[in-house]
Amino acid sequence: MTTKTTPSSLPTALDHLIARSVERAGGWIGFDRFMALALYAPGLGYYANTLAKFGHMPSSGSDFVTAPELTPMFGQALAAQVSEALEKTGTDTVWEFGAGSGALAVQLLHALDGMGRGDVRYRIVDLSGTLRERQQQALAGHAGRVEWLDELPESMQGVVVGNEVLDAMPVQLLARVGGKWFERGVVRNAAGDGWAWADRETGLRPPVEVPGEHDYLTEIHPQAKAFVATLADRLKKGAAFLIDYGFPEGEYYHPQRHMGTVMCHRGHKADGDPLSDVGLKDITAHVDFTGVALAGQDAGLAVLGYTSQARFLLNCGLLGVMEQGTVAERGMAARLIHEHEMGELFKVVGFGVGEPWEAMGFAVGDRSHTL
Template sequence: MASASPSAGAPATEPAMLARLRELIAQAGGWLPFDRYMSAALYEPGLGYYANARRKFGTMPQQGSDFVTAPELSPLFGRALARQVAQALQHSGTDTVIEFGAGSGKLAEQLIETLDALGQPLAKYFIVDLSGMLRERQGERLARFAPRVEWLDRWPDEIHGVLVANELLDAMPVELLRWDGEHWLQRGVTLDAQDQLHFEDRPGDARPPTPPGHDVGFVPGTVVEIHPQAEAFVRTLARHLKRGAAFFIDYGFPESEYYHPQRTGGTLMCHHLHMADPDPLALPGQKDITTHVNFTGIALAGQDAGMTVLGYTSQANFLINCGLVELLSEADLTQRGMAHRLIAEHEMGELFKVVGFAPDDASFDALGFSAGDRSHTL
């Protein structure tokens, strides 16, 4: 059994969250797989990061927010995305949007307003969100659209419409693996002699989705993430999506970049008060835990489950294809400056990607991938 170095510390700022984690570790026999730790730290009812009352979204850390998403940054994000959604609704003959992980509700607000203005009004806008606190805030923001907006506790039996998800896949729990020079070890969380959270690695069957012969190229000590939950989510989508399309916007890479031997530390990162750090064991429940998305794995999961990949490209290409330049020309100087971050290569433009899916028998030339499609890189 090999063990990684302990965390730099986990101050007990949230005694209830730490007590719950210690309980889960004890129930698991003293060693909790990292994906279960991440799930609890983010989603444990009332305690996890996305389940407690702490503010998450916003542009100013002095207001207690931790990070900013594209819809928070500029309303032009949702207005551009709405043009893609409108095309997909028209193609499929549907009038419903379903959003998973709606955050503050700003994207929903932007989409509904813009679709109304485009003459593509929605009959229903469904939101699926695990956080009761966020659902309350979404309800306040979207009250004027009642009764079109509804919240769901689970997947609808069938989806006839367009699914959108911005920064959803990156927040799904991942498994962590460490290469010791001969084997891939599974990382878990245990308690050290001082009863503090601690990483410990154990033998397991999981491995990254790379050919076994490539393992020798990894430096001993390399840590990577694998994404069975995100890929399972996409396979579930394939079972439910009968008509329409689905669009995922998130930060990530194709598999060849994701598991490049030079990427020795993985992509896991935490965010707190607009500061980033790599230690998920510190301040559990008080900060976001996230990883980049392996878009090759997501695309293959969708294809294997019977969907067609409509395209894959950078956020910059996607938004420009959806008319962002025209929207910028109509915006004032302040709005242009904020929206520029959506497409700037050193900001969100290149780091964030978009992948689209449709049922296998209902593919179409999606507007957002009309130029700069990178599906061949997956």
């Protein structure tokens, strides 16, 4: 049974929890710790509380829409790559991380059934108990094939999918101020009723040198890299496809990108202040795909490819899928590939265990050379 937490009580309870963490740490915590509590504190963090998150419009009480909620054609196209990967790796299980509303799982299972892959099992690894309840409702028709886990097993085989998972992993903030590097963290504000930024000098640096002497704010991604390394260690046979918004490091740490990429989402509006309305809105950061790819490669995975979401979905047959839809349905699916929508900002990186193979999603327009 899940205890309902009202929006009015969320900030107070979460504020007290973060305050205790700050006090125990001597008055300052890194932003990664703050972000972890804001998003994942049991029952209170954004992804752990009962507030609505996914949906098309603010009127639904949601904060943002992801590709699977936008159109089922996303899952239909992705299923072609998943099916190919299952065959190439000789496995029969799909693993999804951070399954959200369960929409992608429903789409993949339905599409795989249509491809004659009714034997495929589905396992969801999700930290959110409240989202798990929603996923179970969405997947009621596939109940016998779906299993939920709270953490990665020691050993696993199959095809891993993760849509907008890496961007929600806590990041450390690095600020170059007056030519010196600092880690930007969080303290109590002067009034004692909220949060403020505070910098501490650090030996941490971005993975590449940022030219110039101007003030510069950016992120590093140890948790995302650790996740990929752990996945590489546990995945004994199979492949993985991670979809998210981000850049290769040459673009990520460009001298002109001096304001960082941390962003919040609430009511389908974006803002850049993660220290306000804590627990009531999403906090994300763009993904450094070079760092993610190297983490997988260093841990023994083969990089199957890297490309834009648009090119990946087109390679997987999205246009053919769109031809079967209505004009309105095709219009929604077009948002997946339009450059000014999701098509270019979102990227896909693929990994395989053992010898690499030619994955269909990267057949045309592979950008691995840019990593």
